[in-house]
Amino acid sequence: MRGEDEASEGLFSYVSCSARVPKDHPLRAIRRLVDGALETLSGDFARLYAKLGRPSIPPEKLLRALLLQAFYSVRSERQLMEQLDYNLLFRWFVGLSMDAPIWDVTVFTKNRERLLEGDVAAKFFGAVLDQAEVKQLLSNDHFSVDGTLIEAWASMKSFRRKDGKDKPPGPGRNGERGFHKEKRSNETHGSTTDPDARLYRKGDGQGAKLSFMGHILMENRNALIVETELTQASGTAERDAALAMIDRHSPAAKRITLGGDKGFDVTGFVGELRERNVTPHIAVDAHLTKTGKTRKTAIDGRTTRHLGYAISQRIRKRIEEGFGYIKTVAVLRKTRHRGTARVGFMFTLAAAAYNLVRIPKLLAAIP
Structure with a gap:
């Protein structure tokens, strides 16, 4: 008998996000390692936040969300918030209930800055490796x-003379700028978009980039x-x-x-x-x-x-x-x-994500 194509929405739901995640899903083993590392950082988190005031995004949830961004190649934090709104797997991993509201992307970004100040990415990276079962690897x-x-995250047009004597790009959002026969170096030029970026090329025959x-x-x-x-x-x-x-x-x-x-x-x-x-x-x-x-x-x-x-x-x-x-x-x-501190934070967190993906497989291979 053919079923009817009717939307069925219940007033209440008795199924949790965890129930929707398969028991053998790879994120379950990763979540266990992540929770173990975050537990050791509880004291560090306490020192970063005031005792009074309106509660912010829990740092544990913030870090889990940033890890998901690395695991699933989410290109922006705005897209990450969209995924958290409807993706049950993401909600479960971060620790959000089915009906928990999703954070505004601006609020999420500003809360990430607090973790940057506390060098949390490096501490989390070390806490993952410091677990007893991981040390044996x-x-x-x-x-x-x-x-x-x-x-x-800066264009070559932003690489301008430090003394301000060069010609600015032409009018418009993406104005033209010619560099023919113009000598440029990190000593005399700098990026107006990201002053920490440097013009560099990896080897002979390759183009120099910021x-x-x-x-x-x-x-x-x-x-x-x-x-x-x-x-x-x-x-x-x-x-x-x-x-x-x-x-x-x-x-x-x-x-x-x-x-x-x-x-x-x-x-x-x-x-x-x-x-x-x-x-x-x-x-x-x-x-x-x-x-x-x-x-x-x-x-x-x-x-x-x-x-x-x-x-x-x-x-x-x-x-x-x-x-x-x-x-x-x-x-x-x-x-x-932009900036060495922010890029370094994300680089370290991405390295932690790489380790977290591989560690459960290595542990499972141990007889």
Whole structure:
């Protein structure tokens, strides 16, 4: 018998959002890890908020919503609020009931700024990795490091002379501006849209763009991200960030190995690693110079003769998986935020999302 196409709306509903989510849905395992990390941050949240006044968006719900934005490639917070309004899966993960009102997008954004001030993204990232079941997945001895460019939310037309002597773009919302034969550099020019962005190109033959640089320290056992850093783009940013991440993550007394590409094959950087008791498993940069001579490398037989060097060189390439997720799935190839602090907050949260997606699968594989 054919059923009638009639809308049926009940006055009351006795089914919760949780009942609508399948028991084996991947977000259930992720939600458990997220809740465990958020529980340890309760004291930090208490210090960020006043004791009196109108209640704001709970920081736990705020963070869960931002994680959903990374998991499902939601391009804006306005779209995120729309999804929360009708998507039962999103409501369940964030912790909203079926009839709970959705926040205004402006209110949501302003509440996110409070988390930015408390460096909550970095604390949450560390709390996820600090859980006992997660620690068994991490290596304490072998790491890899690399950096990637994140395009800034600023156009090339905003890159103007600091002394104001250049010609402004033409009239209209998207006025024309010619740059032919005009020399521009970060010393003489700056972006009026995002002053923290820097003009930079990753390699020869590539166009220069206003960018930031995101850095990752990866452990080599399961290729999980253990440290992040976001800096202004420069030729030395990758090496400076690598040293900063190592200093935060590993005590100097413990010997570790660090894998990296040819960009880290610099005598000064390798010397800094050895002073920190770090064995540099860096790829050898032996290209020919303009004079036809082979470039002198800082990596010698003390390192390359060991089997561990070859293993590090093979595993270090997995760091690109993390960058791929952050830039493609978490939609950070071109950031939607301005300023080093905001972009760094979202970069770290996207790295945490990458770990959260992979950790349940790794735990399930343990016999």
